[in-house]
Amino acid sequence: GEDVEQSLFLSVREGDSSVINCTYTDSSSTYLYWYKQEPGAGLQLLTYIFSNMDMKQDQRLTVLLNKKDKHLSLRIADTQTGDSAIYFCAERKGNAGKSTFGDGTTLTVKP
Amino acid sequence: NAGVTQTPKFRVLKTGQSMTLLCAQDMNHEYMYWYRQDPGMGLRLIHYSVGEGTTAKGEVPDGYNVSRLKKQNFLLGLESAAPSQTSVYFCASNGFLGGGEQFFGPGTRLTVL
Numbered sequence A: 001g002e003d004v005e006q007s008l009f010l011s012v013r014e015g016d017s018s019v020i021n022c023t024y025t026d027s028s029s030t031y032l033y034w035y036k037q038e039p040g041a042g043l044q045l046l047t048y049i050f051s052n053m054d055m056k057q058d059q060r061l062t063v064l065l066n067k068k069d070k071h072l073s074l075r076i077a078d079t080q081t082g083d084s085a086i087y088f089c090a091e092r093k094g095n096a097g098k099s100t101f102g103d104g105t106t107l108t109v110k111p
Numbered sequence B: 001n002a003g004v005t006q007t008p009k010f011r012v013l014k015t016g017q018s019m020t021l022l023c024a025q026d027m028n029h030e031y032m033y034w035y036r037q038d039p040g041m042g043l044r045l046i047h048y049s050v051g052e053g054t055t056a057k058g059e060v061p062d063g064y065n066v067s068r069l070k071k072q073n074f075l076l077g078l079e080s081a082a083p084s085q086t087s088v089y090f091c092a093s094n095g096f097l098g099g100g101e102q103f104f105g106p107g108t109r110l111t112v113l
Helices: none
Strands: A004-006 A009-013 A018-024 A029-037 A043-050 A055-058 A061-066 A071-076 A085-093 A099-101 A105-110 B004-007 B010-013 B019-025 B031-037 B043-049 B065-067 B073-078 B087-094 B108-112
Touching: A004 A085, A009 A018, A018 A029, A018 A085, A018 A105, A029 A061, A029 A071, A043 A055, A043 A061, A043 A071, A071 A085, A099 B043, B004 B087, B019 B031, B019 B087, B019 B108, B031 B073, B043 B065, B043 B073, B073 B087
Parallel strands: A009 A105, B010 B108
Antiparallel strands: A004 A018, A018 A071, A029 A043, A029 A085, A055 A061, A061 A071, A085 A099, A085 A105, B004 B019, B019 B073, B031 B043, B031 B087, B065 B073, B087 B108
């Protein structure tokens, strides 16, 4: 998406940490989301963070938000082969709750 | 609860044909959305609705029409399908304006020949 940018590919070894980065442009975004999409499937919400938070942790997932730089990251600890998928960053605005998505980062986890 | 369901799951059309995609949600959500996803891209918003009887254009509305006659249903119509409309279509809904979880349907894979 034009307003949300992500790197396209990331490859890590099983057991390592993965960090997927995202930048956005709209400072009025209220929520920022991370979705996971496996081949042929729909979007699965992984986690989200409200714009007034800096960090959110949920089991193996850590989301960091730098509002000043409009930078969002998703860290996956102890990455497993089942984590291989496309990860989408999305921002959500208060105006009718419309979301803008990045083009997705394809995460490949090698055994 | 079934969540968000979409009908059909797959469809092949010839150029110029018309069809309607149905999205249904049983969570009493006010807000519903139609997105399309093209290969290697994220989702782009086609149309959305903030309540029964209301619709609005999103980022890529041309060639599509929508209706929200009932709160639980959001229909996406293609009047004259074009190959450029070959895509995967996702419907979503949420109950809170601007926040909270947005629930997605499983998608409809449409091919226009």
